[in-house]
Amino acid sequence: xxxxxxxxxxxxxxxxKRRSIWETATKAQKGAIESISKDYMDFIGKxxxxxxxxxxxxxxxxxxxxxxxxxxxxxxxGAKVYMxxxxxxxAAAVLGKEPIEDGANLIxxxxxxxxxxxxxxxxxxxxxTKLALLKTHYYGGIRKYHWVNIPLxxxxxxxxxxxxxxxxxxxxxxxxxxxxxxxxxxxLSKKQGERKLSEGIQGEELQVLLASLPFTxxxxxxxxxxxxxxxxxxxxxxxxxxxxxxxxxxxxxxxxREVGFDRSMIGAYGQDDRICAxxxxxxxxxxxxxxxxxxxxxxxxxxxxxxxxxxxxxxxxEEFYSRLLELKDRDYPDRKLMESLSRTYAISSDVNxxxxxxxxxxxxxxxxxxxxxxxxxxxxxxxxGKYNANDAxxxxxxxxxxxxxxxxxxxxxxxLGKVDEGGGGTIAKFLAEHNMDVVDxxxxxxxxxxxxxxxxxxxxxxxxxxxxxxxxx
Numbered sequence: 001x002x003x004x005x006x007x008x009x010x011x012x013x014x015x016x017k018r019r020s021i022w023e024t025a026t027k028a029q030k031g032a033i034e035s036i037s038k039d040y041m042d043f044i045g046k047x048x049x050x051x052x053x054x055x056x057x058x059x060x061x062x063x064x065x066x067x068x069x070x071x072x073x074x075x076x077x078g079a080k081v082y083m084x085x086x087x088x089x090x091a092a093a094v095l096g097k098e099p100i101e102d103g104a105n106l107i108x109x110x111x112x113x114x115x116x117x118x119x120x121x122x123x124x125x126x127x128x129t130k131l132a133l134l135k136t137h138y139y140g141g142i143r144k145y146h147w148v149n150i151p152l153x154x155x156x157x158x159x160x161x162x163x164x165x166x167x168x169x170x171x172x173x174x175x176x177x178x179x180x181x182x183x184x185x186x187x188l189s190k191k192q193g194e195r196k197l198s199e200g201i202q203g204e205e206l207q208v209l210l211a212s213l214p215f216t217x218x219x220x221x222x223x224x225x226x227x228x229x230x231x232x233x234x235x236x237x238x239x240x241x242x243x244x245x246x247x248x249x250x251x252x253x254x255x256x257r258e259v260g261f262d263r264s265m266i267g268a269y270g271q272d273d274r275i276c277a278x279x280x281x282x283x284x285x286x287x288x289x290x291x292x293x294x295x296x297x298x299x300x301x302x303x304x305x306x307x308x309x310x311x312x313x314x315x316x317x318e319e320f321y322s323r324l325l326e327l328k329d330r331d332y333p334d335r336k337l338m339e340s341l342s343r344t345y346a347i348s349s350d351v352n353x354x355x356x357x358x359x360x361x362x363x364x365x366x367x368x369x370x371x372x373x374x375x376x377x378x379x380x381x382x383x384x385g386k387y388n389a390n391d392a393x394x395x396x397x398x399x400x401x402x403x404x405x406x407x408x409x410x411x412x413x414x415x416l417g418k419v420d421e422g423g424g425g426t427i428a429k430f431l432a433e434h435n436m437d438v439v440d441x442x443x444x445x446x447x448x449x450x451x452x453x454x455x456x457x458x459x460x461x462x463x464x465x466x467x468x469x470x471x472x473x
Contacts, residue, residue, distance in 0.1 A: 018412045020372045021458035022264065029461070036282070036464055037266060037457040043278050044268045045255035048172070049155045050088045050300045050310075053111035053274055057281050057298060058084065061092055064285040069320075075327040078289040083320050088112075088300040088310040091320040092284055094471075096293035100324050101336050103343030104293040105471055106436070107283075108312065108427055109276035109350065110302035113269070114140035114449050116147065116206060116250035118156075122243055123210075125225035132224040134208040136250060140303030144201040146450050151178040152208060156248035158238060166236050171253040178253045180209050208250055252451040264372070264457055271453040273302065276349035276442045279460060283467035293324065294471040295344075302350075302427055312427040317434075342435035345399070347470060348390065348428035352376040352414045354444035364418045369444035372456040374410030375466040377401075378440035381416065383423025390428035392439035400439055400470075407469035410462045414444060441466065 025033065047053040061082050069081040075095060082092035089111065096104070116136040125132050138144065153171025160166060171178045183201070184192050192200065214223035215230060232238040256268035277298045284296045297320075301311035308314065321340050325332045354371040355363050369376040379397060382389025392400075404411045416424050431438045443459035 018370075018373050018410075020370070021374060021410050021456075021462060022372060024410075025458065033457050033461040036461050039282075040275070040278050040460050041256040041258075041266060041268070044266075044270060044274055047111075047274050047277075048153065048251045048270060049115075049249050050111040050113075051157060052155065053270075053277060054084060054087055054090050054298065057090060057111075057277065058082065060281065060285060066092055066285075069323050072327060075324075081324075083323065085314075085316045086310050089316060090298050091295065091317065092281065093293055093295045093320075093324065094284060094287045094290055095324070095327075096290045098292055099328070100293050100321070100340045101343070102292070103340065103345065104295050105290070105473065106295045106297065106344050106346040106431070107280040107349045107467055107470065108297035108299060108317075108346060108431060109280055109442075110273045110300065110312075110427060111277050111298045112140070112300050112303050113272060113274065114138070114142045114303055116142075116152075116208075118243065118246070118248040118250070120244055122248075123225060123228060123240060125222040130212070130214065130224055131209060132211040132228045134210060134248075134250075135204075136206045136208060138203060138206060139249075141449050143198075143450065144203065144206060145197070147206060148181045148183040148201055150180075150451055151253040152180060153251050153253035154179060154208075154248060155251060156246055158236065158242050158246040158248075160237055160242055160245075161239070164237070166238075168236060168248070172255075176253075179250070181206055182209055259454060266455045266457060266460070267452045268455075269451050269453065271445055271455050272351045272448050273349070273442070275351065275445075275455055275460065276463070279443075279464040280349050280467045283464055283471055286468060287471045290471055292345075292473075295320075299427060306427055306430055312430040338435075344434075344436045345396070345470075346428075346431045346436045346438035347400075347467070348426045348431060348438055348440045349442050349467070350378075350426040350428075350440050351442045351448060352378050352440075352444045353416050353448055354446050356446050362417050362421050364415070367413065367415050368417075369412055369414030371444060371446060371454070372458045373412045373444075374459065374462040375404075375441055376412050376414045376444045377404075378414055378416070378442075381423070381425050381428060381440055383425075384420065388425050388429065390426070390432050390438055390440070393437065396437040396439055399437075400441070403469050403473045404466055407465065407472075409466045409469055410458075411466065412444075 047056045066080040066082045069083045072081045077097045079095045117139045119135045122134040156168035215226040220226045252269040259265035259267045299312045306312040352369045380389045380391040443463045446454040
């Protein structure tokens with residue numbers, strides 16, 4: 001008997017065990033979980049596009065005392081600054097006590113999410129049904145059949161022919177109409193049912209139903225299309241050619257919702273990766289006067305490979321570092337920029353896939369994340385033999401592990417599915433190109449890339465605490 005007890009004590013000492021946060025959370029911690037989740041649900045319900053995400057985050061930063069970096073003339077420890085890139089990506093920082101040439105603590109997330117974009121010439125009227133529709137081109141990795149027969153909203157930025165910029169947001173207010181991509185009734189879907197799952201709905205079939213009322217002019221050839229154009233012109237000043245200089249995004253309509261009898265989970269569109277944008281920026285706003293400069297990046301275009309001037313592959317991060325260096329020395333040598341970047345510790349703040357109880361077979365369960373078990377540290381990404389991966393070093397993993405353990409932050413590890421099952425990448429590899437130590441860390445989601453992704457309230461809280469601890473280290 002004594003021998004068994006000794007063995008049990010040794011097992012407890014030597015073995016790693018991860019438990020649900022809900023099993024160990026105190027009353028005060030449960031209150032903190034509910035508080036941050038309420039704020040997050042309000043944010044994620046509004047931040048339906050990358051532009052709206054940046055807008056919401058900037059609003060919070062300003063309330064927390066951050067100001068445009070152009071207004072900051074000298075380096076002052078504790079000063080709070082931000083910089084925006086084309087309204088789609090942002091950088092923010094709390095200046096540290098140590099010089100930035102010694103490095104910074106950086107958390108980088110992305111604000112774009114899979115969606116439907118409009119084609120350049122999208123509006124048409126079907127001649128047989130006399131219905132007006134919009135043609136779309138999907139953005140990022142979606143499962144196309146998810147997007148039919150659900151309420152949809154339209155969010156757009158339009159540059160009119162005279163140069164005026166107007167915004168269009170329809171479908172989020174309870175008084176607004178919503179839009180729909182229709183699907184076949186079961187009675188007539190025999191041939192559709194013979195398609196592969198990935199082809200059940202095809203890309204060109206993702207057409208958004210807009211209207212059925214005809215314009216009153218009997219001479220018009222396409223009366224329903226004209227009704228839509230007339231409506232857009234009267235409300236926004238648009239003509240059909242203005243679609244060419246517009247960015248319209250089709251997203252699921254409606255707010256975030258609590259999920260489950262126990263209300264312990266959050267269902268919302270765009271949690272990949274706005275859950276990380278929210279928690280990292282909130283952690284930054286709550287950072288007072290750090291030893292090392294604390295920096296948040298929220299980038300665009302991650303879902304399509306980080307292409308373009310608002311993405312992680314752009315020079316925006318370097319420009320922000322350069323502006324920070326200029327606060328001390330306007331004529332700094334290039335070597336200082338390289339040193340500042342290479343000595344930075346970075347977290348690629350992105351989500352992982354939690355085990356879905358219905359589809360456990362795609363995971364290797366010993367190395368898979370669970371909902372409600374804390375922030376997920378993903379040492380390596382990529383697919384197959386770690387192709388296109390960032391793979392964090394043992395030394396940096398040891399540093400992150402110690403930071404989280406010292407702060408008593410619940411954490412777990414995970415990889416994205418079985419080795420031969422799939423995989424995925426993040427912006428970590430683009431940060432690593434600057435010779436940074438970087439690791440992926442963010443909450444795990446169920447139903448990732450769907451119109452209704454699922455997170456745990458407890459993981460929102462744990463992720464915020466992890467980022468706050470990292471900034472304070």
